[in-house]
Amino acid sequence: MISFTPTDEQQMLIETVRRYATHNVRPVAHDADEGGAFPADVLQTGWELGILPGNIPEALGGLGETHSAVTGVLAYEELGYGDLSLALHLMSPALMAIPLVLDGTDAQREEFMPLFLEETPPPVTAALIEPRIHFAPDDLKTTATYENGGYLLNGHKVCVPLAEGAQWILVYAWNPDAGQVDGFLVRGDAPGLTVGPREKLMGVRALPTYSLMLDNVRVDAACRLGGEQGIDFRRIQAHSRVALAALGVGVMRGALEYAVDYAKQRVQFGQPIATKQAIAFMLAECAIEIDAARLMVWEAAWKLDQGQDATRESYLAKQYVDQAAVMVTDSAVQTLGGYGYIREYPVERWLRNARGLATFYGLAIV
Amino acid sequence: MPISFEIPERIRQNLQMTEALASGIMRPDARYYDEHEHERPHTFITMTWPVMRDQQKRQLDRMTAQARGEVPEKKREGPGIIYLNMVFTFEMLSWGDVGQMLCMPTALLAGAAIEAVGTPEQKERFLRRFAEGDQPVWGAMAMTEPGAGSDTSAIQTTAVLDPQTNEWILNGEKIFCTNGKLALEESNGIVVVWATVDRSAGRAGMKPFVVEAGTPGVTIEKVEIKHGIRASDTATIVLKDARIPYDNLLGSPEVQRRDTTEGFKGAMATFDASRPLIAASAMGVGRAALEFVKEKLAEEGIEIPYGKPRHALSAVQRDVLEMEAQLRAAWLLTLRAASMLDHGLHNSLEASMAKAKAGKVVTWVTQKAVELLGPRGYSCEWLVEKWMRDAKINDIYEGTGQINLLIVARRILGYSSRELT
């Protein structure tokens, strides 16, 4: 039955994460963006929300009833509302944990899942994006060649969050033998793996990201996620698109909220600028886009929870959010006029962050 | 109920029948009625009347029984699906042909106004005709005037009480009235006419009056010749000393009082129900265009991939994906607005969001469809050019795109209609 109401439990989760985003994250987001990192205590408080363990099913040792993408996107929207860098940082353990939930073998889950139930999760990440203008997630140049009971990984990755000092990195690579993209669990200190210098990006500047060189990095066959079957990369991508889109909805919501307040206070020509249709209509369009985007994210997440193929829905939702997020954050900058262009005000940061969404693949997963 | 996008089984069953009608009757006739502007789509009307009649009878019987307090309101498990069902139906029928869909014999907007503010006696007297007989009956709503379109408070049609006969005397001109001729000249229908009892009182003076077919002094001066939805009847109604009984003023005495806008507000609330329906109708046209474009592209070997980054798509693929995403976005907004009605929630913000978005999206999507199909898209050989013409009305009636944006803007800014004009 079509319904748009979160459960009571989900509502509680939303409120908890929203409080954290509002009181802990937003006040320090500017300094974090300028300084390149969030304070450790803000991150610690974030881990303690237990968003990830709550979304790992009890049967796999987690604290949740089931793994639910819908529950996930509700929390992710709030994190995105807080700050995109922070959200991506906080949810980086999920980059390994959720693929384990979805496709891991029993042995792999047994070995790795307990890591994610600690108060402070281990430093882990995933590497998907490659530095080519024609990059597409299902057309990877990084390869995994089967040899002597293991795999040799070769390639070049970028935009790998928290790669420096990572304990494990889930590396996505083309597996020619299987004819599919697979995920490989690689130790952060594996021979042949070089973490490049920290990247400088247009946005998400509080999130440390790195390039990664893989030069004949050898992993055991047991490190192929999903064992002999490998992974269902279509599904993992769908979970990832939905996660990124949900974060985008949060970014947009924050930007609109700020612009609405500003427009009602800023007086020019003797009246608040919000009383002009040129501003008011722009904001109304933003409000419509945000609600539409959210519903698309929910639908895609719901389909995933039904165990159905959500390739189409997640793709359309992500495409939609990618564009809407830029439109909305740009409208917020525009609403602030000259001030919108000044870094002291948050809207230009949100525009820089929002533009990243269309470029990001695999940087979040739910 | 948790977040879900599962279409209820009953709606799915209904949709099968609706789809048969839409594809079997409406589509094949669509071009004919586009080219024969003022002819009536008899097959469609004949087929839908018994269904609409029986449905309206059930509704009316339920309403009157409840008003008499005879049957306790049945305790339903959870919310109903009346409005959800309606948006799905409107979407499907409009996918068939929106012009014919608008000729559906129902009380529609007149019915909604009567249900919203009418007394039990009025409901029985005005709506019974929609619930019985072999001949189809139409209802219509006449607000718009030459000088009062978006600004409904500017209407000039007057209603003056003749104390001698206890009758209202109506004078004025109403234009663009959908199904006005069908209601007044081609069936024993009704039109809810908005008139002012006191021009100086603004909205408080505006009241809804029921004008029945056959009322002396009421004439259809003109039917419009239009860009699209040509099968739909758009009439000019002239009221010249038209006398109607006192009790044809809709509402209880409370609602009828001169110093309140309750009547106005009550009937304006019918927009909350009608806007999602128009949005749904827009979606049907948009889906028709999108499906057709995809089908034709597939015949040319052009498939639409889901999963590639935008920069790796062709221009045509990008357009089609954008059309699909935009339609989905507008459709979900529509479902939400309808679902809220079923839950008894106040939805005027969400209804305007859905209507503004749907009107804009369907206009763009159908224009794109014509473009993408090149010279054949522009040709009347196919229906896409017609869909483009049909689509545009959705951004105009039931509040233009701008008026719905204005409503959304006021709501998110917390402004009154005086603070944001």
Ligand SMILES: Cc1cc2nc3c(=O)[nH]c(=O)nc-3n(C[C@H](O)[C@H](O)[C@H](O)COP(=O)(O)OP(=O)(O)OC[C@H]3O[C@@H](n4cnc5c(N)ncnc54)[C@H](O)[C@@H]3O)c2cc1C
């Ligand atoms: C990098 C930079 C360099 C600059 N250099 C100079 C300079 O050298 N000299 C100088 O004098 N100034 C300079 N400016 C200032 C610039 O000209 C102003 O920022 C600009 O005119 C907008 O004014 P504002 O920022 O006060 O925005 P506001 O006037 O507050 O406008 C805010 C928003 O409201 C909209 N708005 C305002 N009034 C209306 C209306 N009546 N109808 C509809 N919409 C309306 C605006 O379009 C805008 O979107 C500079 C600004 C920047 C950012």
Ligand SMILES: Cc1cc2nc3c(=O)[nH]c(=O)nc-3n(C[C@H](O)[C@H](O)[C@H](O)COP(=O)(O)OP(=O)(O)OC[C@H]3O[C@@H](n4cnc5c(N)ncnc54)[C@H](O)[C@@H]3O)c2cc1C
């Ligand atoms: C086919 C058809 C069927 C119709 N059916 C019915 C019916 O059954 N009953 C009925 O009562 N009416 C009906 N209408 C009338 C319809 O509701 C009006 O056409 C509509 O409300 C717009 O009014 P208008 O045409 O006078 O345009 P105007 O109000 O003159 O608007 C012209 C333009 O100005 C814009 N505008 C107006 N005010 C503002 C504002 N404050 N801010 C920004 N922009 C503004 C509008 O958005 C529009 O773009 C129908 C119209 C058509 C074409």
